Amino acid sequence: MYIIQTIINGLLLGGVYALLGVGMTMIFGIVKLTNLAHGEFIVLGAYLSVVLAPMLGIDPVLTLFVSVPLMFLAGFLLQYFLIGKAMKKGNEPALLVTFGLSIILQDVMLLIFSADAQHINTSYAVASIRIGELEISVLNIVLFIISISAITALSAFLKYTHTGRAIRATADDTDAAALTGVSVKKVYAIAMGISMASAALAGLCVGMKWTFYPSSGGSYLLIAFVVVVIGGLGSVPGTLIAGILFGMAQVIGGANYGLLISYIMLLIVLIVKPKGIFGK
């Protein structure tokens, strides 16, 4: 029974970890950029929900209708006017710009929200469902549903819409895509917008599950990295599988050894299959 309980918990949490990674993998795969500010984007998303929920007097989950478009817009503008400019100068400068953004955002959030621990409270935070001997937290189910529907929606968007096709074409071959009339600059900006929108979702999820601080970005970034690299850069299904593996490791190993297990898992994957499980 314990094993099944562990697997279920790991699976449910895995969705959240995959969601942390999915925004990052898009930027890796499409914009070919290592975004060191992604962790701060996630924390920013969490704070947005913290602020918006009491302000609008709604359930934290519903704040997504405001925070997701806001973050999309922010990502679009950021890529269009700043990161894109740095990318013209090469890979390293772009990486360093995102790094600069990450330390700026961290301190801005520290100034606005102070260093106190924050948590997004919900009425169902401690509720659970019992099935036989199994006990499943309602919160974990909500998180799993949010994560899986977001990832599915993103996959469908990339697969079936016109913009999605343009994005995939740009990811495969930038020059060829530009030749067929795709505005690469705009596609990159949209990709960054989607990435930040997913950070808003991920922020809400981690905020409901754990406490967070303005300085939490680094650890989320690291989790995102691990999940993304295990799954293979740029692969959305790979990220999902890797997220679930990561979730299992956390549940089995507990708070401290869970991380250690996943780091070792990452190194083993990299040695055996240096481009990740689903890497091309």
Add this chain to the structure above:
Amino acid sequence: MIGKKLGQRDVVVLDSIPMLIICIALVFGLYLSCITGIASNNAMRYMIQIFLFITLGEMWNLLSGFAGMTSLGQQLYIGLAGYSVAVMTTKFHMGLGAGLAVGVLVSTIVALLLSLILFKMQGMYFSISTWVVAEAFATLFLSWKFVEQGSGMTIRVVPYPRIGEICILSLMICVVAMITVYCLLRTKVGLGLTAMRDDITAASAVGVNVFSHKLIVYLIAAVFTTLAGGIFFINKGIIYPENGFGISWTVSMIFIVTIGGTGTVGGPIVGAVIYVFLQEILARYPGWSNIILGIITILVILFLPTGIMGTLQKKLRFEIFSSKRFSFAKHK
């Protein structure tokens, strides 16, 4: 035709005898001011920081700017150094020298083992893996009873070295590190490294042994980062897993090298001096320091992509500590 071409890219490499004399005089002057006490304790506090950050910057620059191995995990060696010193002095009641020696030994072994894993990866994968390894060590030390877990360790030695002695030690390490980098870049290995950075496939096709080149650079960087890190913690007196293995070390290295000039030997010196003073000024505005550092980093990248030293060298057409083995000016 050829003459005109040379004329346009006329670069004076300032590596002549006068330059050497200036450098020796400068180092000797700094040494004397530490040993005689001309420099106040406060001045020496800054000097220690500057010397050590120059060392760290030079090493990160060697890895990233010259060899194309952008590591986000050099803090691993700083943490190992700090803990080696702490363990040797507190648990085994040995001197600081023994602590540093053990630190170098441990770092070398770890670097050798890691090279087997890390060198299989390139670019982004390498950067991420180095960081993950450093974090893994942080997690390990956080739960390891022998090193007092998260409560950290103090470095206890009697008598504790005076600030002047620490200052001289950091000056020595800084000078040795710079000479090592300079000499390495002017050998065949240096040429191989820059070739690897620019195009790793092409470099290996023309006969550069990629693995051994990477290993040399990685080991040198590990050793000097260890020494600098060890002295940092001797100066500080206490170490925790979070500040030993923290990503903030890499943050400072990146800042120093970017501001100073990636791929120039003189760059990290400029970067380290600016960084140390900037931090001192920014300490007066708590909460704003990283915002300002971040804005400066972004502005420098957008408008001075080669850093202060790189831009100056291009504008004024000179190079100091150049890795070039010839000067165009001589051909005139």
